[in-house]
Amino acid sequence: MCGILGILNQSNDVFAEIYDGLLMLQHRGQDASGMVTYNGEFFRERKANGLVKDVFGAKDAETLTGHVGIGHVRYPTAGSLSASEAQPFFVNAPYGIYLVHNGNITNTTEQAQKVTAKYSRHLRTTSDSEILLNVLADKIFDSIKVNGAQNPIRNIFAGVRMTMERVQGAYSVITMIAGVGLMAFRDPHGIRPLSVAKRVNEAGVEEFCFASEDVAFGINGFEKIRDVAPGEAVLIDLDGKMHQEQCAEGKLTPCIFEYVYLARPDSMLDGISVYKSQIRMGQTLAEQINGLNLDVDTIIPVPDSARPVALEVANVLGLRYREGLVKNRYVGRTFIMPGQEERKKSVRRKLNAIPLEFKDHNVLLIDDSIVRGNTLHKIVEMCREAGAKKVYVASASPPVKFPNVYGIDMPTKHELIAHNRTHDEICAEIGADGLIYQKLEDLIWAAQEGNKDIEAFDCSCFDGNYVTGVGESYLQQLEQSGRVSEKIKDMPAQGASWNAATLAS
Template sequence: MCGISAVILADQSGSACPDLFESLGLLQHRGQDAAGIVTSGPKGRLSQCKGNGMVRDVFDEQQLSRLIGHLGIGHVRYPTAGSSSMSEAQPFYVNSPYGIVFAHNGNLTNAREIRTFLDKVAHRHINTDSDSELLLNILANNLQKTGKFRVNEEDIFTAIKDLYLQIKGGYACVAMVAGYGIIGFRDPHGIRPLVLGRRRSVAGWDYMFASESVALDALGFTDVRDVNPGEAVIITEKNVAHRQLIQCDYMAPCIFEYVYFARQDSIIDGISVYKSRLAMGEALADQVIKSFGNKMDIDVIIPVPDTSRVAALQLSRKLGVEYREGFNKNRYVGRTFIMPGQQTRRKNVRRKLNAMALEFHGKNVLLVDDSIVRGTTSKEIIQMARDVGAKNVYIASCAPAIRYPNVYGIDMPTRSELVAHNRTDEEIAAEIGADKVVYQSIEDLVKCVRRFNPNIETFDTSVFDGRYVTGDVDDEYLSHLEGERNDDCRSRASFDSESVGLHNNFYGH
């Protein structure tokens, strides 16, 4: 999962850098592996800073002051395909044609075919293992075919439409043509999110694309709307043009955005993440009642901070069971879900959370979490509860059991690493050390999200049911993907990253 943003200011003497920098901080939860910004001024000269690490690590005041220009794009990354080396940090750039800068959130399911095409047919050099670089070069190759000295809107729309016909997978993209404007487009199923807003300034209207509405809200952008699936938007100093380039049979946003990834104050595809999580808590309460029956002996409900807190509050209210904060969180440790290697994740759970004996000792505790993926975090948290005196420890998940990998941009691991794969609920409970595990049903989860926008009939729920909406994912593809994603590969990638310097930033034109 990644976070992307792009901005163009009406004032050509202004600086896009402050907005881009702030937007990446607001989207930091979507990626903590690398960050980057590229800006451009009226003459098309590019300024760049990117590197591995958190936003605060990659940029300092001196570097930000050198990012000159009134338009630009930004990116925060965690690795879903490729390595963690600094060469994978985005945005990416190609000088031909026209000077194109590109950032992407998602994952391509036909990356191998695209790489072969670019090598053998288009003869374009690919420097990294990132599928974002593949997308950039497909767009560049399609624009190259125009043979024109200068590009126009019609050329860009045609190039993106051709890209839609070539690319498969889930993706939201922003691009910048040096000295010309910014572009945003989204895959035909709308799997990955992308929103657009505008802000009144003295010189006219400023525009911004971002992965989530929270980035636009915080920076004063209004009239926020989603970029539609299959739609492209081109914004220049003189015009805003949008066109529906391709129609798909159905829209299918990733439901895991609402469960875990998105900030709760975001609105994605007309759905409040906060309200959907409240609804998840209510529905999960019904599952708890069904699972425990007349033998409910829960003394206290405690959330696993932070994503599950909203759902836990609503669950507590419906069950009439006391809600308490039992874990103190160190906010300076990153999301353990996206850390490489089981040992690293396990150690960081203990560094990230501290259980307070006051809320656990002698009690039957129901822990509420947004989801259970590998089970590593859950196992450690349950043990922490027992260590401080909990009598029985139950755990309830706002999401159904995750039994299949995600192929559209969330680095959920191989099937063998998923704790629910080929296990019953009882076997999962035994594996993670819980006295009982309760899962949300997939039908209830979809209802919880869809109720706030009934126009969306389908969501990507492939991690729960193995139904991949692009229709091109088979066992051969999953086996190949798992070869790139298992913990051994991630550990090697992490080592390679360290060898080039985790905070080795650079600046150039």
């Protein structure tokens, strides 16, 4: 889960607009930020670990000049946490290409070997995004060899087409190509979101923007045209003309976890309102809760992403809704913090309970999802310390039982509290008096109701069915990766399934 953005502006430098757009996508990644601009002759680049507001300053506005630019906010799911792994990535031939990528490539080992052995390229990082960029460059070269260099747009589209034949996994991509323009493409399943927008400047000239979520458009006066189709590439040349090509047969299968947690509620993804889908999640969850006859006084959301669900649960059940947990807005999203120990510390920094809303009350906490369980365990403790008699927990999504390999930080099943645990065992681990999970069919309905043309979603973290056909060898590779091992090591001993012996099994 990263945020990507690209703007082609015919009138002014793009630095300020990319900066503002990245701020609107900051929820998609807080580890690193990067930007590169192009003035028709030279690229100007800056990237570093940190939030957008901390990485970029007034001096960057003076140096990052140009009418075309791309930006990235990073949430690392592949590669190390080093600033050298921050995007954008660059190759100087053909043309000179910068790339930003949201998603995860699942055949990285095979593609890295081809890039380094067959094409004698050197990879400077362990990032799958750098591998993707080099595959694209190689395939564009192959097209130039066959078709000649006279038509770069044709060669670029051919390169994308051949890249889609080779690369597996999830990828929404924006590239900036010297002398050509701005291009975006999306994997044949459309797993990660990507949209295109335009505006007309004072001179009557069209200008364009690509972004992970359409919330990045309005701040700069762009209006969304549509979502980039799965398997499609869209190129805006330096004159502002749009070129489109379907490079692979596509069938839209977006990640359903985008609607649960990842995307902002004010986003529209593939024709579905994230907010409305969360309201529908609340409706179906309330139907389940209503049949349990729980003794509940108050509905309290775990802020922020569970609020729409909790409000609808309270409305349907006719129960009191209260904001019993106050969020410190200067602490980032704990789910996307790199390292379990840092997540654990941040819970107390991030949330504080209002005792008046808990004392002598039976409360029902509504959370968007339960992934590792550590954060929720601490929150339940806080509720009891604040005086709650009973603490029930309801999740807007089903149990997360399987790794997500498409760009969400759930790379190993041993991290997941629901893996190899019964419902009662999970409830005991988080310390709750009762636990209710959303049914998968209800979650799918909540999203699909917004766009009935979507026949299926990627629900792999819930059901283990990977739409791109992930092999067992790749899953084993994730289990054994160094970064995952560090996370397991940091985990508190909440259960036997998180100890070293189980990891080795």
